[in-house]
Amino acid sequence: MPKKLSVLLLEDIAQLGRAGDIAEVAEAYARNALFPQGKAALATAQVKTKKEMQDTAKRKHAEEELLAIQQTAEKMENTELAIPVSVNEDNEPYGGITAKTISELLQEQSGIAVPAKKISGPFPVKTLGSFSITIQLPQSVEFHMNIVVIKKDE
Known part of the structure; x- marks a missing residue:
């Protein structure tokens, strides 16, 4: 049975994993292919500990980011955006x-940057009145809000 080594992947490698992953590979494959080509490094205990700390930090950052996105969605849920038009x-x-x-007005009035393709509703709106739209934020968070198209005071 071939001897296995734990290696830290420095590049994405098909069937093994992505850069930064730790993979178990045959010793010969590691020594003859991965190490000489600079695609992997030996995963020592110190490297594994560092990798675990980085993974923990990434998870914490992702959780904080998701919480911020959810708070934004809760704040904006069911609000109205008035749009004066000629x-x-x-x-x-x-x-x-x-x-x-809508994307430009949200950025201007609320400071929320949302690409236009993430906003769905009855577009283009060509009448005065109130309309419901759905806005998708990153990480599959979405919220609904109303746009009110009103006559501009001239």
């Missing part, structure tokens, strides 16, 4: 309100 004599807006318009 209208013609039939009280119809010139042009239409698009997801891009």
